[in-house]
Amino acid sequence: MSEALAIDVKGLTKSFGETRVVDDFDMQVPKGSIYGFLGPNGSGKTTTIRMMCGLLKPDSGGGTALGLDIIEESRTIKSRVGYMTQRFSLYGDLTVRENLTFMARLHALKNPKQIVADTLEEYDLGPRAHQLADTLSGGWKQRLALAAASMHNPGLLLLDEPTAGVDPKARRDFWDRIRGLARKGVTVLVSTHYMDEAAQCDYIAFIAYGKKLIDAPSADIPERVGLVTWRIEGKGLQPIYDELLNAEGVDQIARFGSALHVSGRDADALERTVCAYRGREGISVDLAKTGLEEAFIWLMAGSQDNFT
Numbered sequence: 001m002s003e004a005l006a007i008d009v010k011g012l013t014k015s016f017g018e019t020r021v022v023d024d025f026d027m028q029v030p031k032g033s034i035y036g037f038l039g040p041n042g043s044g045k046t047t048t049i050r051m052m053c054g055l056l057k058p059d060s061g062g063g064t065a066l067g068l069d070i071i072e073e074s075r076t077i078k079s080r081v082g083y084m085t086q087r088f089s090l091y092g093d094l095t096v097r098e099n100l101t102f103m104a105r106l107h108a109l110k111n112p113k114q115i116v117a118d119t120l121e122e123y124d125l126g127p128r129a130h131q132l133a134d135t136l137s138g139g140w141k142q143r144l145a146l147a148a149a150s151m152h153n154p155g156l157l158l159l160d161e162p163t164a165g166v167d168p169k170a171r172r173d174f175w176d177r178i179r180g181l182a183r184k185g186v187t188v189l190v191s192t193h194y195m196d197e198a199a200q201c202d203y204i205a206f207i208a209y210g211k212k213l214i215d216a217p218s219a220d221i222p223e224r225v226g227l228v229t230w231r232i233e234g235k236g237l238q239p240i241y242d243e244l245l246n247a248e249g250v251d252q253i254a255r256f257g258s259a260l261h262v263s264g265r266d267a268d269a270l271e272r273t274v275c276a277y278r279g280r281e282g283i284s285v286d287l288a289k290t291g292l293e294e295a296f297i298w299l300m301a302g303s304q305d306n307f308t
């Protein structure tokens with residue numbers, strides 16, 4: 001196994017009852033990277049991540065996480081994983097300090113008092129140390145959850161839709177901290193449905209029904225999907241939208257404020273179709289860069305067509 005890999009697994013397979021939820025899954029995750037997992041609900045993202053980190057035993061396949069065997073050495077891996085679930089999983093009727101002290105004891109940290117003090121300072125939680133966790137705002141709850149998940153210096157951090165329901169500033173602060181942890185060598189695995197979270201990831205794996213459809217640096221995803229996108233902007237776009245729905249070369253239309261992003265794989269046919277609207281009063285038609293959002297709408301629609 002390469003020293004540079006935090007996770008190196010092959011052939012992971014898992015069924016629950018008769019249903020195969022993860023099928024022959026290979027993955028390599030570079031150390032210190034932020035890796036996003038996207039895909040439809042129930043497509044096996046959480047199950048895959050849990051297997052890769054020794055939290056769940058695969059039916060077949062195997063590999064290493066942090067250089068340790070995910071089956072034979074799962075206990076040791078678990079002690080080096082920080083897990084932040086979508087639901088606030090700390091104790092609402094304990095204070096911020098009590099929650100951190102509890103986690104420090106759970107991880108049997110040496111010198112817990114000092115570590116709690118350091119964590120309160122690092123996460124700017126000092127002024128709220130005596131506040132009950134339940135009374136914190138959403139953003140502060142997320143910050144406390146991240147502090148609790150990372151106070152034992154995990155090598156791997158698992159985040160499940162970490163900023164769902166959190167305001168934009170708190171999201172930005174949160175992701176600044178995550179990037180700081182990654183710079184220190186922590187490998188971060190994020191399961192998400194949110195495009196702004198996906199855009200923060202260095203790499204993205206798109207999973208549909210237990211199979212990996214795409215696994216690439218996030219900047220390369222739009223190109224990999226092979227869509228060309230045009231932007232049509234102006235007032236009164238609804239009739240144009242309706243006409244484009246079944247027009248030649250158009251595979252997908254997405255609304256972005258007062259614009260339509262019209263995408264397709266046949267670049268020439270699409271250009272002929274959209275350029276017919278050039279010159280209409282108040283309407284502009286320009287070639288645009290296909291973004292992550294269009295790429296995922298496309299992947300999501302394709303995976304549902306193929307698997308449902």
Ligand SMILES: Nc1ncnc2c1ncn2[C@@H]1O[C@H](COP(=O)(O)OP(=O)(O)OP(=O)(O)O)[C@@H](O)[C@H]1O
Pocket residue numbers: 016021039040041042043044045046047048191
């Ligand atoms: N312990 C379990 N026992 C039985 N079925 C399970 C168990 N864990 C997960 N499943 C099922 O496996 C499938 C995949 O679940 P998983 O949570 O891995 O998907 P996901 O992609 O993370 O979904 P979501 O985006 O909704 O969080 C789902 O159909 C789920 O109901």
